Amino acid sequence: MSVITYRQALHDALREEMLRDQDVFLIGEEIGLFEGSYKITAGMLEEFGEKRVRDTPIAEEGFTGAAIGAAMLGLRPVVELMTINFSLIAIDQIINHAAKIYGMFGGQARVPLVIRTPGGGGQQLGATHSQNIELFYAFVPGMKVVAPSSPADAKALMLAAIRDDDPVLVLENLALYNTTGEVPDVVEPAEIGKAKVTREGKDITVVAYSRMAHVALQVAEQLAREEGIDVEVVDLRSLRPLDRDTVVESVKKTNCAVVLEDDWLTYGIGAEIAATISDGAFDYLDAPVRRVAMAEVPLPYAKSLETAALPSAADAANAIRETLDAVARRR
Amino acid sequence: MPRKARAVAPTPDEQLAFYRQMVQVRRFEERAARAYTEAKIGGYCHLNLGEEGTVAGLMAAMQPDDYIFTNYREHGYALARGIAPERVMAELYGRSDGVSRGWGGSMHMFDIESRFMGGYGIVGGQVPLATGAALAIDYRGGSEAVICQMGEGTTNIGAFHESLNIAALWNLPIVYVVINNGLGMGTTVEKSSAEPELYKRAASYRMASARVDGNDPEAVHEATKVALASARAGKPYLLEAVSGRMKGHSVVDPAKYRSKEETEAARAGDPVAAYATRLSEKGVLTEELIAQIDAEVRAEVTAAAEFADASPHPEVKTLFDYTYATPVANDSRRLPGEALYPAAPRPSSKGASA
Numbered sequence: 202m203s204v205i206t207y208r209q210a211l212h213d214a215l216r217e218e219m220l221r222d223q224d225v226f227l228i229g230e231e232i233g234l235f236e237g238s239y240k241i242t243a244g245m246l247e248e249f250g251e252k253r254v255r256d257t258p259i260a261e262e263g264f265t266g267a268a269i270g271a272a273m274l275g276l277r278p279v280v281e282l283m284t285i286n287f288s289l290i291a292i293d294q295i296i297n298h299a300a301k302i303y304g305m306f307g308g309q310a311r312v313p314l315v316i317r318t319p320g321g322g323g324q325q326l327g328a329t330h331s332q333n334i335e336l337f338y339a340f341v342p343g344m345k346v347v348a349p350s351s352p353a354d355a356k357a358l359m360l361a362a363i364r365d366d367d368p369v370l371v372l373e374n375l376a377l378y379n380t381t382g383e384v385p386d387v388v389e390p391a392e393i394g395k396a397k398v399t400r401e402g403k404d405i406t407v408v409a410y411s412r413m414a415h416v417a418l419q420v421a422e423q424l425a426r427e428e429g430i431d432v433e434v435v436d437l438r439s440l441r442p443l444d445r446d447t448v449v450e451s452v453k454k455t456n457c458a459v460v461l462e463d464d465w466l467t468y469g470i471g472a473e474i475a476a477t478i479s480d481g482a483f484d485y486l487d488a489p490v491r492r493v494a495m496a497e498v499p500l501p502y503a504k505s506l507e508t509a510a511l512p513s514a515a516d517a518a519n520a521i522r523e524t525l526d527a528v529a530r531r532r
Numbered sequence: 533m534p535r536k537a538r539a540v541a542p543t544p545d546e547q548l549a550f551y552r553q554m555v556q557v558r559r560f561e562e563r564a565a566r567a568y569t570e571a572k573i574g575g576y577c578h579l580n581l582g583e584e585g586t587v588a589g590l591m592a593a594m595q596p597d598d599y600i601f602t603n604y605r606e607h608g609y610a611l612a613r614g615i616a617p618e619r620v621m622a623e624l625y626g627r628s629d630g631v632s633r634g635w636g637g638s639m640h641m642f643d644i645e646s647r648f649m650g651g652y653g654i655v656g657g658q659v660p661l662a663t664g665a666a667l668a669i670d671y672r673g674g675s676e677a678v679i680c681q682m683g684e685g686t687t688n689i690g691a692f693h694e695s696l697n698i699a700a701l702w703n704l705p706i707v708y709v710v711i712n713n714g715l716g717m718g719t720t721v722e723k724s725s726a727e728p729e730l731y732k733r734a735a736s737y738r739m740a741s742a743r744v745d746g747n748d749p750e751a752v753h754e755a756t757k758v759a760l761a762s763a764r765a766g767k768p769y770l771l772e773a774v775s776g777r778m779k780g781h782s783v784v785d786p787a788k789y790r791s792k793e794e795t796e797a798a799r800a801g802d803p804v805a806a807y808a809t810r811l812s813e814k815g816v817l818t819e820e821l822i823a824q825i826d827a828e829v830r831a832e833v834t835a836a837a838e839f840a841d842a843s844p845h846p847e848v849k850t851l852f853d854y855t856y857a858t859p860v861a862n863d864s865r866r867l868p869g870e871a872l873y874p875a876a877p878r879p880s881s882k883g884a885s886a
């Protein structure tokens with residue numbers, strides 16, 4: 202067991218898979234010589250050479266599509282898209298092709314593709330560089346979307362994604378790259394499609410993924426310490442498939458829930474979770490499900506506005522308190 | 533810049549094979565059009581009528597282990613790749629014996645056995661994919677090549693340019709084949725392409741290219757052999773085949789945007805009739821042979837339609853079989869209207885309610 206960063210965990214997973222399987226290769230902009238915009242692929246070009254660490258022109262649609270085509274012939278490409286914002290240039294290849302090829306041709310060609318890309322705001326990058334649009338991909342049958350919140354999960358889910366025979370988008374997060382956590386010396390691939398209760402509690406369920414699942418644990422510890430509130434945290438880890446049962450079982454126990462998400466509220470991931478709770482635990486609910494999401498604006502550059510627009514630990518704590526107040530009034 | 537391929541004259545057998553292939557595509561497409569009007573076929577249905585010369589010449593130049601990616605106008609290419617007409621027709625009929633098991637339809641034929649890597653309904657969608665297949669061949673040091681077929685309208689989509697650039701940078705074994713039938717749906721090549729001589733676009737990528745008469749199967753065959761040899765030597769290639777479209781964009785398009793003269797010119801340029809005349813003049817074809825080939829092909833196509841009609845519709849219980857290649861936890865398998873969770877009231881401490 203050692204304590205490493207989320208960035209290091211991703212790097213280690215890529216490196217281990219490159220060593221294990223000659224069919225695995227990395228492809229993307231500035232991943233070789235420049236070592237990646239966020240340095241996940243540092244040192245890889247030197248170790249594996251140009252054939253397996255392939256710098257591309259700025260042509261997201263072209264090289265993502267080429268990776269899909271290579272996957273159809275049995276290679277296992279790992280595409281880096283600098284940030285999820287730029288995935289929009291490649292969205293036709295991802296949604297109309299990667300996610301369709303297996304089904305549309307009656308199961309004749311698999312697409313063992315990984316797209317790794319960070320989302321997230323808070324770096325003062327402005328409206329086009331700060332989005333959380335994982336929902337676009339999680340919406341589509343045929344895609345798998347995983348969203349690790351800890352270094353251990355980053356490694357285990359990346360290993361799983363690379364070994365998976367379907368297209369998997371691994372959602373990373375700019376604000377998580379430098380976070381640290383314990384990672385076992387030997388990590389087994391995680392099971393895609395499974396959520397995890399990362400903190401057991403009896404008072405309230407908090408459902409989150411990616412950065413907000415990290416925030417959820419911090420808020421839970423703080424509320425336990427300072428206010429004696431016992432929060433159960435469900436980290437979704439996989440946005441498609443979605444592990445509804447783990448959410449529902451938790452709410453059956455706690456009877457109330459708050460969803461934390463970095464994307465926009467209307468039609469967001471939280472809406473799907475709230476609907477799931479309504480379907481699966483309606484009679485167990487003692488308060489409406491609250492959602493804490495990003496303000497519905499193009500994210501501004503100015504720090505004061507950016508900070509106000511992004512969901513914070515304080516926003517989460519408030520929503521938890523208010524939900525528990527609503528429960529108390531009802532009981 | 534017509535390239536000087538040292539053309540080896542085809543043997544009479546080869547010429548007959550081209551002709552037979554062209555007739556097969558012609559009769560198959562006519563039969564598909566009929567089945568469409570009989571409502572046996574749904575969706576969009578784009579035919580290769582007028583493209584037969586290109587289909588025959590191009591496909592004959594491919595090796596068995598080469599790969600081909602096409603657009604949605606691909607029935608003829610599938611037939612010429614050796615896929616049984618029964619399975620192509622059954623796909624059009626949406627039946628379980630179709631090449632894509634009824635999941636693809638007219639626009640999405642696929643056959644892994646013959647490395648027919650798909651018709652694609654999104655204009656330009658196949659171009660990056662084909663480029664990636666060439667990348668995989670190169671990665672593994674293979675000697676196969678990839679053909680990427682598309683219409684001329686497709687050369688204006690970004691993915692086309694991104695892909696040619698990538699293929700040229702990485703010396704990939706791929707031939708991009710542009711079928712220039714002069715029309716997108718109704719938009720002419722002059723109205724859509726600032727440089728309407730499309731093979732010239734290769735110059736931007738320092739890629740070799742040529743333009744060939746798509747109505748002439750022998751010329752297409754020679755040009756494709758040159759292009760494939762170049763691709764196998766690590767020099768990707770752009771081949772433009774100038775052909776015609778004899779009918780509307782798809783079965784349901786009356787092509788009102790074309791003048792009478794244009795329509796007549798397209799009919800007069802019928803590549804099947806022209807090739808029959810040419811081979812007859814050379815004494816390779818006789819009237820009897822023409823009639824014999826026609827009868828054989830008609831019988832084949834009729835049998836294909838009968839097979840398709842008798843093939844079972846895919847069973848509803850297979851609906852969720854092809855979302856993912858491998859089983860995954862919590863995969864959603866619900867028909868419309870099915871409840872996510874059965875209604876189950878909360879167990880009450882006061883005991884069960886009445």
Ligand SMILES: Cc1ncc(C[n+]2csc(CCOP(=O)(O)OP(=O)(O)O)c2C)c(N)n1
Pocket residue numbers: 603605653654655656682683684685686687711713715716717781
């Ligand atoms: C991305 C995209 N845009 C538009 C369409 C609708 N569409 C289908 S075929 C077509 C014309 C394509 O022309 P061309 O590439 O010349 O091929 P042709 O049909 O002539 O064989 C259009 C616009 C589409 N299928 N995909």
